[in-house]
Amino acid sequence: MPISGPVARAPAELADVERAFRAEYGRAVAVLARVFGDIDIAEDAVQDAFAEAARRWPQAGQPPRPAGWIITTARNRAVDRLRREGARAGKHAQAALLRAQEEPAEANEAEGKSPVQDDRLRLIFTCCHPALGSAARVALTLRLLGGLTTAEIAHAFLVPEATMAQRLVRAKAKIRDAGIPYRVPAEADLPGRLAGVLAVLYLIFNEGYTASSGDRLARADRCAEAIRLGRLLARLMPDEPEVSGLLALMLLTESRRAARTGADGALVLLAGQDRSRWDRSLIAEGQALVRQCQRRGQPGPYQIQAAINAVHSDSPTAAATDWDQILVLYDQLLIVAPSPVAALNRAVALAEVDGPGAALTVVDGLASAPLDRPGQGTRPSARTWRWRRSTWPSRAA
Amino acid sequence: MRDIDAVDRELRAAGAWVFTGGLHAPDTATVLRASDGDVLVTDGPYPEGKEHVGGFWIIQAADLDEALAWARKATVACTLPVEVRPMVDMTES
Numbered sequence: 001m002p003i004s005g006p007v008a009r010a011p012a013e014l015a016d017v018e019r020a021f022r023a024e025y026g027r028a029v030a031v032l033a034r035v036f037g038d039i040d041i042a043e044d045a046v047q048d049a050f051a052e053a054a055r056r057w058p059q060a061g062q063p064p065r066p067a068g069w070i071i072t073t074a075r076n077r078a079v080d081r082l083r084r085e086g087a088r089a090g091k092h093a094q095a096a097l098l099r100a101q102e103e104p105a106e107a108n109e110a111e112g113k114s115p116v117q118d119d120r121l122r123l124i125f126t127c128c129h130p131a132l133g134s135a136a137r138v139a140l141t142l143r144l145l146g147g148l149t150t151a152e153i154a155h156a157f158l159v160p161e162a163t164m165a166q167r168l169v170r171a172k173a174k175i176r177d178a179g180i181p182y183r184v185p186a187e188a189d190l191p192g193r194l195a196g197v198l199a200v201l202y203l204i205f206n207e208g209y210t211a212s213s214g215d216r217l218a219r220a221d222r223c224a225e226a227i228r229l230g231r232l233l234a235r236l237m238p239d240e241p242e243v244s245g246l247l248a249l250m251l252l253t254e255s256r257r258a259a260r261t262g263a264d265g266a267l268v269l270l271a272g273q274d275r276s277r278w279d280r281s282l283i284a285e286g287q288a289l290v291r292q293c294q295r296r297g298q299p300g301p302y303q304i305q306a307a308i309n310a311v312h313s314d315s316p317t318a319a320a321t322d323w324d325q326i327l328v329l330y331d332q333l334l335i336v337a338p339s340p341v342a343a344l345n346r347a348v349a350l351a352e353v354d355g356p357g358a359a360l361t362v363v364d365g366l367a368s369a370p371l372d373r374p375g376q377g378t379r380p381s382a383r384t385w386r387w388r389r390s391t392w393p394s395r396a397a
Numbered sequence: 398m399r400d401i402d403a404v405d406r407e408l409r410a411a412g413a414w415v416f417t418g419g420l421h422a423p424d425t426a427t428v429l430r431a432s433d434g435d436v437l438v439t440d441g442p443y444p445e446g447k448e449h450v451g452g453f454w455i456i457q458a459a460d461l462d463e464a465l466a467w468a469r470k471a472t473v474a475c476t477l478p479v480e481v482r483p484m485v486d487m488t489e490s
Contacts (some may be wrong), residue, residue, distance in 0.1 A: 129461070177483055178457070178461050179459075179461045179464070181459075181461065189462070365402070
């Protein structure tokens with residue numbers, strides 16, 4: 001089953017509703033979660049509104065602002081239901097109703113405390129809160145912001161639907177009971193919390209890109225969803241270079257998808273790939289983002305990994321790869337985010353530049369010695385993807 | 398201890414402080430257990446374990462992030478892990 005929307009094979013007249021669902025579900029849930037202060041109420045309301053749309057749009061036609069229609073309908077439906085249920089619904093529901101009568105359903109511009117106001121941004125920080133387990137963060141993000149059904153998420157992660165449903169119920173209960181706020185974190189907490197959000201998006205992407213199990217279509221959809229959320233986040237947080245860096249990294253990696261599998265379905269490594277099958281428009285978009293990042297001069301791990309991919313995507317053949325530049329970038333990566341994987345990849349680059357002997361010495365020393373090889377004396381190259389030294393933070397920073 | 402006092406003072410000044418308690422060592426514990434209409438009294442602790450609760454703060458916080466900001470100060474002050482647990486709101490139906 002393709003995971004593209006709530007209706008597996010929609011009749012033509014429902015196509016508009018399905019398109020609106022994919023495009024607007026996350027936004028509608030985010031707005032309603034703010035209005036009612038409760039994710040379950042928000043989800044039920046938005047689902048009611050889409051059900052209503054499926055009934056009415058085919059006859060009455062799609063309204064001029066489908067998103068606004070969905071949000072208004074959802075809000076009214078939820079208010080009606082909470083009123084009808086009255087005191088029986090409990091204090092929590094009554095509080096939600098009171099809150100909804102005071103909260104505007106439009107994007108709230110007045111708050112001013114957080115750097116960005118979009119409701120989806122609040123919700124993504126809620127979904128990726130460090131108080132939630134990693135699996136719960138991924139599931140919530142795909143469910144609430146991606147609009148994937150529980151069945152679709154379960155299918156994508158190869159767990160029974162009941163298991164996924166329970167995971168989502170528990171996560172939402174924790175958000176409610178522990179009081180995880182719908183808020184973009186204060187400036188002081190933002191870097192750490194944003195790193196958590198980016199990690200969730202990259203995890204969703206990598207599940208799609210590197211997973212060895214699961215059907216191919218479902219895996220491709222996970223990548224597409226991660227990129228869609230990455231684009232959204234980049235639009236909402238234009239001043240965060242690591243957000244652009246992650247988006248660029250995903251785009252440049254995704255550009256090689258078609259070339260990654262041979263006719264027999266086996267994995268084709270970078271050096272053996274047919275580069276004519278790389279997606280040039282994704283490469284152009286990714287490279288443009290990397291260049292933007294470089295102008296900002298605040299390199300971080302995602303930006304540097306994107307830059308490494310930009311070098312590969314520049315090279316017409318594997319043999320023509322500018323390994324000098326890749327080596328410098330790995331040096332930079334090891335300063336901001338030292339890891340055994342990065343150290344090993346750097347050794348591969350070093351083998352290309354200085355020969356296998358030098359690389360083997362480094363690999364032998366990986367287990368014991370700390371890594372430190374400032375990139376020096378590299379030859380100038382046709383196109384520079386590395387950061388200028390003047391913009392580079394010192395190691396002590 | 399001085400650091401913990403400082404956190405308490407800050408909590409009080411912010412109006413977030415409700416109660417602070419430090420506990421004696423676990424071998425001072427006594428355990429009571431109701432079973433078969435009787436109450437059994439034994440020496441503690443319950444459960445036995447390498448790690449035990451050494452004390453607690455009860456604070457008022459608007460949401461988890463606010464509580465975590467206090468817990469961050471608390472764990473630095475007492476140099477031990479701090480677990481944050483929401484209390485059931487008894488006014489909720």
